[in-house]
Amino acid sequence: MRNLFQRTAFAAIFMLLATATHADSRYEAAYRLLEVSQLEQLLEASIEESLLVELDQNPDLVPFADVMRDFFNRHMSYESLKVELAEIYVDALTADELHTIADFYETDVGQKVLAVMPQLMSEGMNLGIRRVQENLPELQQMIAAKIEALEAEEAAKADAE
Secondary structure, three states: OOOHHHHHHHHHHHHHHHHHHHHHEEEEEEHHHHHOOOOOHHHHHHHHHHHHHHHHHHHHHHHHHHHHHHHHHHHHHHHHHHHHHHHHHHHHOOOOHHHHHHHHHHHHHHHHHHHHHHHHHHHHHHHHHHHHHHHHHHHHHHHHHHHHHHHHHHHHHHHHH
């Protein structure tokens, strides 16, 4: 009986260690991907760009720019987010997938993708905003029609009661 307990305990410890090692390799791969994708630099630039846009749109906040910058650097910096970012990647991808993506980003084409991605994302967002604005009258008509239909439905229910 004691021998069975020892073997079971050994097997459980072995499985825990194997799982921990597997998880560690996934985290190592995730951190590698975060590093080669230059996420730290992208976050820093994004924080600064977001702050400049906010200050441009709300000039009353200009005297508080240093406070806002400190706050964002404390709570949105790479250092403050990297563990949770790695967890997101670990939950979504295998270690092999993380390594494959990191390998790609280390190539010339991968570096180009990283360099142009912020501009592509910005242009894509602007396209979406522009498209909605161009078609806003259609959306307003659709909403008005839905309101009319809901009001008619409520009136019909009230009449039935």
